[in-house]
Amino acid sequence: MTVAASFGDVGATPTEVVSEDVDVIVAQEDEPGVQPWQSVKVLCFTWNMGDAKPAEEELQHWLPNKGGDFDIIAIGVQECSYDSGSSPFRNPKRRKSLKGSGKVQLPMLSGAVEEAWHTLGSSPRSTDKSPERRVRDVREEAFTFHWDDILAERLGDGFTRIQQVVLMSMRLLLFARTEYCDGTFKWCGGPLVHSVEQTYSATGLMAGTVGNKGLVVTLQFGPARLCFVSCHLAAHMTAGEKRNSDCREILQETWPVCHQDLDLSCQFDHCFWFGDLNYRLDLAMSAGLSELPTIALGKNRDQKANSAKELATEPSSLSAPSNPSRPDDFSTILDMVEKQQYLELMEHDQLRLFRTAQKAFVGFQEGNPNFPPTFKVERAPGIRHQEERTPSYCDRILWKSLESLQGCTTQQKLASPSEVSTSDHKPVYAQFTVKTPNALGQLFQKKLCPEAFPVVRVSHLKARDVPSGPGAKFRVVFVVTPLELNTTKYESGIKSMREPAWKADDLPLLRPAVTCQEELNTCTLLMVLYNKNVRLGCVGLRFPGCDPSHVTSKQRISYDFHAPIVNRSCSFATGHFSGTLDVNWSEEAIHAANQAARLSTQPRQQACCILQ
Structure with missing residues (x-):
C-alpha cells in the first residue's frame, strides 16, 4: 500500500485524495480560464x-x-x-x-x-x-x-x-x-x-x-x-x-x-x-x-x-x-x-x-x-x-x-x-x-517600456564575517529576475577593506524590467559577492512592496535587510549582507533616471583647435 506523506516540515496540507491505485488520483479541478x-x-x-x-x-x-x-x-x-x-x-x-x-x-x-x-x-x-x-x-x-x-x-x-x-x-x-x-x-x-x-x-x-x-x-x-x-x-x-x-x-x-x-x-x-x-x-x-x-x-x-x-x-x-x-x-x-x-x-x-x-x-x-x-x-x-x-x-x-x-x-x-x-x-x-503568477506571464507577453521602469537603490550595504585574505578586492554584482528580460549587468565599486561597506556613490541604480508593483512582486534581486574573481556567495531578496510591513512614503517603499550569504547551497561561515532596499515609482525619480541614462550613452564631444 502506498502511504501519503505528512508535511510538517513545510506547513503544507495535501490537496489530493490518495488512492491505493496510483492510476486513480483525484485532484483539485483546474480553475476555468487558467492557462x-x-x-x-x-x-x-x-x-x-x-x-x-x-x-x-x-x-x-x-x-x-x-x-x-x-x-x-x-x-x-x-x-x-x-x-x-x-x-x-x-x-x-x-x-x-x-x-x-x-x-x-x-x-x-x-x-x-x-x-x-x-x-x-x-x-x-x-x-x-x-x-x-x-x-x-x-x-x-x-x-x-x-x-x-x-x-x-x-x-x-x-x-x-x-x-x-x-x-x-x-x-x-x-x-x-x-x-x-x-x-x-x-x-x-x-x-x-x-x-x-x-x-x-x-x-x-x-x-x-x-x-x-x-x-x-x-x-x-x-x-x-x-x-x-x-x-x-x-x-x-x-x-x-x-x-x-x-x-x-x-x-x-x-x-x-x-x-x-x-x-x-x-x-x-x-x-x-x-x-x-x-x-x-x-x-x-x-x-x-x-x-x-x-x-x-x-x-x-x-x-x-x-x-x-x-x-x-x-x-x-x-x-x-x-x-x-x-x-x-x-x-x-x-x-x-x-x-x-x-x-x-x-x-x-x-x-x-x-x-x-x-x-x-x-x-x-x-x-x-x-x-x-x-x-x-x-x-x-x-x-x-x-x-x-x-x-x-x-x-x-x-x-x-x-x-x-x-x-x-x-x-x-x-x-x-x-x-x-x-x-x-x-x-x-x-x-x-x-x-x-499571472503578472509574471504578462511580463513576457507585452511590450515593455524601459522609460517607465521604477528606480531601485541599495544603500548602506555592508558585508560582514566574509572569508578574506591579503589583497582582498570585494565587489558586488546585482542580477534581477526574470533573466531574459533583465539583461543589464549592474556592478558595485571595489572595496579592499576586510569588512567592506559601500556608499551610495559606489552602488548602481537598478531599473527592473517592470511597470507596476504587481509585476515587481514576481521579481527577485540577487546580490553576488566576489573577492577578485572568486565568487563568495549570493543573497536573494524580494523587492519592496511585497509585504505590508515595508515602509511607504508617497511613492517610495523601502525595507532593511540582513541575510546570510549562501555559497553553493551552504551558508555556514560565509558571512552576511545588510543594508536598505528602496524602490521609487515617482515620475520625478523615473524622469531623472532616464535623463541620466541618456547622458551616459551620448558620445562625448572632443574639442579641437585649428592652426592657421
Missing part, C-alpha cells in the same frame, strides 16, 4: 535500482497509466546497469521524443556498454545546450534501452521525452505532455515547453570519470524556469561531509546551463533536487548535538548568528565520523520503524542535521516521510531491512523556489511504494503543483 503554465502538475521519482532489471508490472505502483493528470514527469535512477535480455516478443516501438533529446542510441549489448559510450563519448559543455528560442520538433525514434522503453510505453503517445541525460549507471529522463511540446499550446510564438538544456557533473572516483554524481535538465514551461537535478552522492555512514562536498561540486560544475554569476540553486524559479543522496540515520551524530542551531527553522537572527559562531568553534560536532552500522543502532531504529515513529527518526537524519547547521541545501524544503527508511531492504515486496546496514532514508526529494516565488510550489504527496521488489532500495516519488 496551462499558471498551474503545472509535476511528478518527481527517484530510485536506486541496484543494477537489477525492473519488473515492468511494478511501474503501476508509482507511474500513472498514460501519465495521469501530470504535465511534467522527471525520473532519476541510479545503478541502472543491467542486461535486459533479448525477447522475441518485444521489439522497441518508435516513441515520441524531442529532436536532440537523447545523446547517443546504441544496440543494447548491456547496460554497462551503453553507459560507457554515453560517458566517454561526450562531456558537459556550453554547446550541449539548446539555445533559447530554438524550436525542436517532436519526432519518433526507438528507445533502445529497456528502462527508457518501458517508461515510454506506459506513458503512451500523450507524452514526449523532452530530454535525457546519461552518466554511466545514472539516468535522468524528462517527459512532458506532447501537446505542450508540438505547438498545440503556444507560448510567445513557439511551444509551451522550450529552452530545454542539459549538463552533468562527474564527481566520483578517477578524477570525476566514474558515474557519480549529478545530472541536470533545465527548461521553461511558458514563463516558468524549472530545474531538475538527479544525483548519487558518496556512500557510507562516515561520508556525511563528503556528501555535502559532492553537492557543492555539482553546483560548481554544472555551469553550462547557468548565468555566469549564478548557480542552479539560486537561478531558477523552482529547482527540484532528488536522488540517492545517501545521508544516513546516525544516532551517535545526533546524540552529540543536544542543542541544535535553529538557523533553518525561522528563529530570530541574533540566535542564528550565535548558533553559527558556536558551531564554528566546535567543528567536530557535525563533521566527526560516526561509527558505522552498530548492531544496537539497527535494533533501536527497527523498533522505531515498527512503532511508525518516522518523525522521531528524522531527528537523527544526517541531512536534516546538516541543513539545520547551514552546511547543505540551504533554502531547500522537504516533506516529512510517512514511510519506513528506504535502504537497505531485501529484494522482495514489502519492507524487511537487512542487518548489514543501518536503515536510512537515503532516497530523497527536495525543492527550492526563488524568494519572489516562495509558496508557489506545493508538495501534494510524498510516498515510497513498498511493492517495488527488485532493488535493495525502495523508490520515492513526490507530486507537486507549481503555480506561476
Whole structure:
C-alpha cells in the first residue's frame, strides 16, 4: 500500500485524495480560464535500482497509466546497469521524443556498454545546450534501452521525452505532455515547453570519470524556469561531509546551463533536487548535538548568528565520523520503524542535521516521510531491512523556489511504494503543483517600456564575517529576475577593506524590467559577492512592496535587510549582507533616471583647435 506523506516540515496540507491505485488520483479541478503554465502538475521519482532489471508490472505502483493528470514527469535512477535480455516478443516501438533529446542510441549489448559510450563519448559543455528560442520538433525514434522503453510505453503517445541525460549507471529522463511540446499550446510564438538544456557533473572516483554524481535538465514551461537535478552522492555512514562536498561540486560544475554569476540553486524559479543522496540515520551524530542551531527553522537572527559562531568553534560536532552500522543502532531504529515513529527518526537524519547547521541545501524544503527508511531492504515486496546496514532514508526529494516565488510550489504527496521488489532500495516519488503568477506571464507577453521602469537603490550595504585574505578586492554584482528580460549587468565599486561597506556613490541604480508593483512582486534581486574573481556567495531578496510591513512614503517603499550569504547551497561561515532596499515609482525619480541614462550613452564631444 502506498502511504501519503505528512508535511510538517513545510506547513503544507495535501490537496489530493490518495488512492491505493496510483492510476486513480483525484485532484483539485483546474480553475476555468487558467492557462496551462499558471498551474503545472509535476511528478518527481527517484530510485536506486541496484543494477537489477525492473519488473515492468511494478511501474503501476508509482507511474500513472498514460501519465495521469501530470504535465511534467522527471525520473532519476541510479545503478541502472543491467542486461535486459533479448525477447522475441518485444521489439522497441518508435516513441515520441524531442529532436536532440537523447545523446547517443546504441544496440543494447548491456547496460554497462551503453553507459560507457554515453560517458566517454561526450562531456558537459556550453554547446550541449539548446539555445533559447530554438524550436525542436517532436519526432519518433526507438528507445533502445529497456528502462527508457518501458517508461515510454506506459506513458503512451500523450507524452514526449523532452530530454535525457546519461552518466554511466545514472539516468535522468524528462517527459512532458506532447501537446505542450508540438505547438498545440503556444507560448510567445513557439511551444509551451522550450529552452530545454542539459549538463552533468562527474564527481566520483578517477578524477570525476566514474558515474557519480549529478545530472541536470533545465527548461521553461511558458514563463516558468524549472530545474531538475538527479544525483548519487558518496556512500557510507562516515561520508556525511563528503556528501555535502559532492553537492557543492555539482553546483560548481554544472555551469553550462547557468548565468555566469549564478548557480542552479539560486537561478531558477523552482529547482527540484532528488536522488540517492545517501545521508544516513546516525544516532551517535545526533546524540552529540543536544542543542541544535535553529538557523533553518525561522528563529530570530541574533540566535542564528550565535548558533553559527558556536558551531564554528566546535567543528567536530557535525563533521566527526560516526561509527558505522552498530548492531544496537539497527535494533533501536527497527523498533522505531515498527512503532511508525518516522518523525522521531528524522531527528537523527544526517541531512536534516546538516541543513539545520547551514552546511547543505540551504533554502531547500522537504516533506516529512510517512514511510519506513528506504535502504537497505531485501529484494522482495514489502519492507524487511537487512542487518548489514543501518536503515536510512537515503532516497530523497527536495525543492527550492526563488524568494519572489516562495509558496508557489506545493508538495501534494510524498510516498515510497513498498511493492517495488527488485532493488535493495525502495523508490520515492513526490507530486507537486507549481503555480506561476499571472503578472509574471504578462511580463513576457507585452511590450515593455524601459522609460517607465521604477528606480531601485541599495544603500548602506555592508558585508560582514566574509572569508578574506591579503589583497582582498570585494565587489558586488546585482542580477534581477526574470533573466531574459533583465539583461543589464549592474556592478558595485571595489572595496579592499576586510569588512567592506559601500556608499551610495559606489552602488548602481537598478531599473527592473517592470511597470507596476504587481509585476515587481514576481521579481527577485540577487546580490553576488566576489573577492577578485572568486565568487563568495549570493543573497536573494524580494523587492519592496511585497509585504505590508515595508515602509511607504508617497511613492517610495523601502525595507532593511540582513541575510546570510549562501555559497553553493551552504551558508555556514560565509558571512552576511545588510543594508536598505528602496524602490521609487515617482515620475520625478523615473524622469531623472532616464535623463541620466541618456547622458551616459551620448558620445562625448572632443574639442579641437585649428592652426592657421
